[in-house]
Amino acid sequence: MGCAPSIHVSHSGVIYCRDSEESNSPHQTTTISQGTATLHGLFVKTDAADSIPSVLAYQSRQPPPSAAPRRKERRESGGASARSRTPHCCSVEAETQTSSSSVKQASTTEIQVGPMRLTQYPIQVLLIFAKEDNQSNGFWWACDRAGYRCNIAWTPESALECFLDKHQEIIVIDHRNSRYFDAEDICRSIRAVEPSEHTVILAVVPRISADQEETSVLPLLDAGFDRQFMENSSVTACYNELVQIEHGEVRSQFKLRACNAVFTALDHCQEAVEITSEDHVIQYVNPAFEQMMGYCKGELIGKELTELPKSDKNCADLLDNINTFIKKGKEWQGVYHARRKSGDSIQQHVKITPVIGQGGKIRHFVSLKRLHCTNENNKQVYKSHHEEKYTGDNSQSESNSYKCKNRRKDSVDVKSITSQSSDAPSLQTRRYSSMARIHSMTIEAPITKVINIINAAQENSPITVAEALDRVLEILRTTELYSPQLGTKDEDPHTSDLVGGLMTDGLRRLSGNEYVFSKNVNLSHSHLPVPNTINDVPPCIAQLLDNEETWDFNIFELEAVTNKRPLVYLGLKVFARFGVSEFLNCSEVTLRAWLQVIEANYHSSNSYHNSTHAADVLHATAFFLGKERVKGSLDHLDEVAALIAATIHDVDHPGRTNSFLCNAGSELAVLYNDTAVLESHHTALAFQLTTKDSKCNIFKNIDRNRYRTLRQAIIDMVLATEMTKHFEHVNKFVNSINKPMAPEETSPHSEGSDTECTANIKNFPDNQTLIKRMMIKCADVANPCRPLELCIEWAGRISEEYFAQTDEEKRQGLPVVMPVFDRNTCSIPKSQISFIDYFITDMFDAWDAFAHLPVLMQHLANNYKHWKTLDDLKCKSLRLPSENNN
Secondary structure, three states: OOOOEEEEEOOOOOEEEEEOOOOOOHHHOEEEOOOOEEEEOOEEEEOOHHHOOOOOOOOOOOOOHHHOOOEOOOOOOOOHHHHOOOOOOOOOOOOOEEOOOOEOOOOOEEEEEOOEEEEEOOOEEEEEOOOOOHHHHHHHHHHHHHOOEEEEEOOHHHHHHHHHHHOOOEEEEEOOOOOOOOHHHHHHHHHOOHHHHHOEEEEEEOOOOOOOOOOOOHHHHHHOOOEEEEOOOOHHHHHHHHHHHHHHHHHHHHHHHHHHHHHHHHHOOOOEEEEEEOOOEEEEEOHHHHHHHOOOHHHHOOOEHHHOOEOOOOOOOHHHHHHHHHOOOOOEEEEEEEEOOOOOEEEEEEEEEEEEOHHHOEEEEEEEEEEOOOOHHHHHHHHHHHHHHOOOOOHHHHHHHHHHHHHHOOOOOHHHHHOOOOOOOOHHHHHHHOOHHHOOOOOOOHHHHHHHHHHHHHOOOOHHHHHHHHHHHHHHHOOOOOOOOOOHHHOOHHHHHHHHHHHOOOOOOOOOOOOOOOOOOOOOOOOOOOOOOOOOOOHHHHHHHOOOOOOOOOHHHHHHHOOOOHHHHHHHHHHHHOOHHHHHOOOHHHHHHHHHHHHHOOOOOOOOOOHHHHHHHHHHHHHHHOOHHHHHHOOHHHHHHHHHHHHHOOOOOOOOOHHHHHHHOOHHHHHOOOOOHHHHHHHHHHHHHHHHOHHHOOOOOOOHHHHHHHHHHHHHHHHOOOHHHHHHHHHHHHHHHHHHHHHHHHOOOOOOHHHHHHHHHHOOHHHHHHHHHHHHHHHHOOHHHOOHHHHHHHHHHHHHHHHHHHHHHHHHOOOOOOOOOOOOOOOHHHHHHHHHHHHHHHHHHHHHHHHOOHHHHHHHHHHHHHHHHHHHOOOOOOOOHHHHHO
């Protein structure tokens, strides 16, 4: 050294010598320890090993030969007191200066764990070596290259002290020679402290010769090591090892450490949380779960759910249903009865979420449970257990309970209806009660989502808003969401009986009588004559059919001239106009044979539900299909399906309602489980008749996919004629078709809006389905919209059929579904008014808004006026007295 150096002595006895002239040069710094010193490069080592500080401050290191051209010696960082905090522990961070004089900074890394985004700071490494050698230097410079913060300790005591201070992610322990310390003992002592749970410990083992057999790693693993490193002083080898550890074990452990935050959240969560394995073995419960169930964690963890006591209040198959549901990876939510440790049964609102893990399989089930208070016992159970844990002023809780009771008193609840003496549940518990009706649904329906949104909105709503939403939930809980409730103006017996007869599938059966069809269905076609050609139509019939495209077409004249076979002739004309044969790729002969078979299976003995009614519905459907907006909204397949559905929609109708068949215990009612009995029978029989004989099978030449699509469309339309779903279909049509169209029609730039509207409808098959349903429904009950003379005829026919049903109900001792339809007392005008008011007006207003049907609406207004006049005159006949005289 040139000039006299300046000497600095730290309180630990370590002497730092700095050249006075070049004090700013970091590589001129030397470290001298007590005892006889020898210079090793720029690092001073001593001959007295026992006098070396236990954790050396690597303030100046000679880089390995391979790194010499690129690096300078370490620069002194911090004061002497920082470097030698105690005589036994002196830690230094591995910060180096590159040849470009910029200090290397280790960057942070962002790691994603599920929805959490974590920040990983630079890795810290602790080297534990008995003495400095090429191996310790190799790891030191490897840490420097990787940007890790590095500490080195020489003794077991200082190593443990340094780890407790820094909590390093990686520890490298020299296991090559037991002369100075026992590496396995050091590892065990570190593993004994809690912070080591997420630390990776690496053992440096001696290199083995070619003739030696490699030893087992089990002793190392038993001692607490995670992996071993075969002695290799190459900086690159050490660097590769450390980087692999970082991207493997360290990253994994880092993610696991984040679980502490998650478990802390769970421990403070007010909902009871239970986590089980895929085999339903309990793996975790939070304090809220312990509090609710009365168990402690030690009594639950490791047990199967089947080992815990079960409540006998659940449905017998509830557990099987839940298990079947969640095993498919779907979330289950509902009400469940559980048994506490004390034996009390409590009702819970449970949400079970499957968690997909390794291999794409379900590995865990997470259950969230809240107390579902629907009776006073549950409240008392929860309250008493809550008071076991917490004591304090009860006046506030009683006051809250009182306020809750007062503000719930006007809200309708199932319990309040059945037991007026019970207290109404609180807003919070009512919120869960509103989900009780839908807890077992296997598919989340739109109404479920609506209720969930309302429940969420109630959480932070004012009391008045929460009460209003509760009333909304009460309405949504009912099954008849689309059926209007009869008000005071509709409480006349005609409306009630008519609605009751058409909107229900029947009452409880009161007698042992069974209804048998008056006409047995004949599926044989051998009695049918060989079809004539399509052009072979008598002139009188052809002349009538020339007018079939107009709304005022008289179907009764066609009935008379065809000897009650109007369906075949009208069907041939209409089907030819819409190219049905071409679409189905069937001959006209086959089509005529099919029409004959279908018409033969309508009951001519019925006054109303006969083939004339089917022909009338077919005519109305064809008329609607000719309207521009309807035509533009549907495809050719939809048109063919609509015409076929209209033709078959009442085939083999027995002249009795669904309610009658259900009450009578008919074979059809049993077959179709009292649900849409006639409508299901019409479609099933029609397809049986069609496919039984190739002579009349109009579907035999179309491909399977087209047939399936056509079949489903036909079935859907016929089932839509069932009156129990009347208001559902109308409301869906209004909300999905009418309301979206309204802004377009009122827009000043509405030119071409029809084209845009129909194009939008064609893009959504669900909307096409709604149009087809509405079309056949309107065609089926279009009688009040026909010219007055036709309307009167239809009213007389349907009344006669209802009279006959009432006669038979009385004769067989069955419940009388529509008592007002007694032929001795019934007012036909009043029944027609009720039918128009309740079913017709709103439906045809909606249909007219879409299809533009002014002629129908004019007839409807005239006919309604006619019935009102008769009703005002207290007439039971169908015509005015003056008209009868004429």
